[in-house]
Amino acid sequence: xxxxxxxxxxxxxxxxIIGFIxxxxxxxxxxxxNYEDDxxxxxVINSEKLHYITKGNGxxxxxxxxTISDYRTWEKQIDTFSTKYKAIxxxxxxxxxxxxxxxxxxxxxxxxxxxxxxxxxNSFEFDKVNLIGHSYGAYTALLTTMKNPNKxxxxxxxxxxxxxxxxxxxxxxxxxxxxxxxxxxxxNEAFNKGDESKGVAxxxxxxxxxxxxxxxVPPENRKPWLDNTLELRGSALHQEFTKIDTVxxxxxxxxxxxxxxxxxxxxxxxxxxxxxxxxxxxxxxTMSNSSHGLQSENPGDFxxxxxxxxxxx
Numbered sequence: 001x002x003x004x005x006x007x008x009x010x011x012x013x014x015x016x017i018i019g020f021i022x023x024x025x026x027x028x029x030x031x032x033x034n035y036e037d038d039x040x041x042x043x044v045i046n047s048e049k050l051h052y053i054t055k056g057n058g059x060x061x062x063x064x065x066x067t068i069s070d071y072r073t074w075e076k077q078i079d080t081f082s083t084k085y086k087a088i089x090x091x092x093x094x095x096x097x098x099x100x101x102x103x104x105x106x107x108x109x110x111x112x113x114x115x116x117x118x119x120x121x122n123s124f125e126f127d128k129v130n131l132i133g134h135s136y137g138a139y140t141a142l143l144t145t146m147k148n149p150n151k152x153x154x155x156x157x158x159x160x161x162x163x164x165x166x167x168x169x170x171x172x173x174x175x176x177x178x179x180x181x182x183x184x185x186x187x188n189e190a191f192n193k194g195d196e197s198k199g200v201a202x203x204x205x206x207x208x209x210x211x212x213x214x215x216x217v218p219p220e221n222r223k224p225w226l227d228n229t230l231e232l233r234g235s236a237l238h239q240e241f242t243k244i245d246t247v248x249x250x251x252x253x254x255x256x257x258x259x260x261x262x263x264x265x266x267x268x269x270x271x272x273x274x275x276x277x278x279x280x281x282x283x284x285x286t287m288s289n290s291s292h293g294l295q296s297e298n299p300g301d302f303x304x305x306x307x308x309x310x311x312x313x
Contacts, residue, residue: 040097043090045119046112051097052090056082059153060126061310063089064117066135067232068200068225070095073134076299081307085130092116092137094234096227108234110136110242114143121151130310134158134294136231139242146245149254154313156306158259158294159268162275164243166267175267180239182206188236196229197222203232207265249278255313256282257306261290261297268292283309 042051053071055078063074074089081087091098092113117140121129130153133141138160145152163179166172183206190199200222201214214222256279260272276284285305290298 043120043123045116045123048093048116049098050090050093050116050120052088053078054086054088055079056085056087058085059128059130060124061085061087061130061132062117062120063087064113064131064133064137064141065089065092065095066137067235068228069134069137070097070224070228072096072224073296077132077295077303080303084307085310088124090120092140092231094228094231096224100230102230102233104234104237106234108231108238109240110139110143113137113140114147117141117144118148118151121148126151128153130154130156132156132158132306133160135161135292142244143242145254146248146252149252152254154255154257154310156257156259156309157272157275159261159264159272159292160275161268162244162271163241163267165246165271165274172270175270179207179267184236184239187232188239191229191233191236196226196233199233199236200225200229203236207267246278249275250280252279253281255309257309258282258284259294259302259305260284260286261292261294262286262288263291265292 040051040053042049044050051071061081063071063077065071065073070091071089078087078089093116094100094108113136117131121144128151131141131145133139133156135158138157139162141155142157142160142162145155163176166176183203186202186206187199190196190202197214201211204214205211256275258272258276258279260269272284276282287294287298287301287305290301295302
């Protein structure tokens with residue numbers, strides 16, 4: 001029964017986000033602009049206009065989405081969290097509805113997003129924030145917290161793909177190499193041929209071990225993925241991973257909730273376990289009936305566990 005349920009879950013919004021590295025300098029000018037007609041706001045940070053939504057009052061909670069995604073992925077969280085907190089969900093650079101112009105020389109790493117997030121926190125003049133990140137967004141949130149521990153009250157990480165942590169073990173090296181050869185390289189080949197759908201399909205299929213997963217999802221559910229292919233295209237091209245200093249991880253005393261899905265890919269669940277070993281003030285929660293989709297696949301469990309964690313920290 002569990003195996004059958006696992007196969008069903010694989011069809012539901014299964015996105016894996018990989019962290020990559022390259023470096024580029026940016027301006028830190030900040031401009032805020034509101035769009036009252038549709039409830040979406042924008043803020044110019046490091047020369048990029050980023051769109052966001054916000055609701056509620058109280059301590060700030062910032063939601064950070066993964067690749068092939070945008071602020072809309074948090075639609076099942078905003079209303080719930082806004083009853084107790086000031087909830088903010090923004091689209092990282094390259095994501096819908098922000099500017100999307102592909103340039104292979106751009107930085108597609110968590111580093112640039114971490115710099116954006118740090119500036120976002122400063123621009124709103126928040127003293128301390130609670131950060132909730134999923135996948136690549138969780139990677140971004142972790143790096144931001146490591147650089148600004150005094151700015152983060154608590155941190156929630158949903159399966160951050162910190163792949164360098166997998167290295168130097170037999171099983172870890174195998175999982176790492178599988179991501180390259182079975183997901184990133186086929187995706188890059190498809191993008192180079194101008195086929196975005198095939199690129200996304202190759203990536204998801206390579207990670208999940210089923211090349212047909214993308215095509216099993218209804219077209220209306222695939223659309224948000226195809227609205228956000230730019231970052232994946234850049235990441236698949238560069239195939240360089242951001243390293244995390246494990247010595248610094250051991251020094252990070254911010255309370256951390258690590259989330260993983262019952263049916264998530266082995267590479268991601270192993271990374272969560274590794275992070276738990278290094279982070280001194282962390283706890284792990286395994287979400288039932290969920291794969292990597294976490295907050296989308298089982299929002300009830302996600303919201304309950306995260307709200308409890310926030311109230312205790």
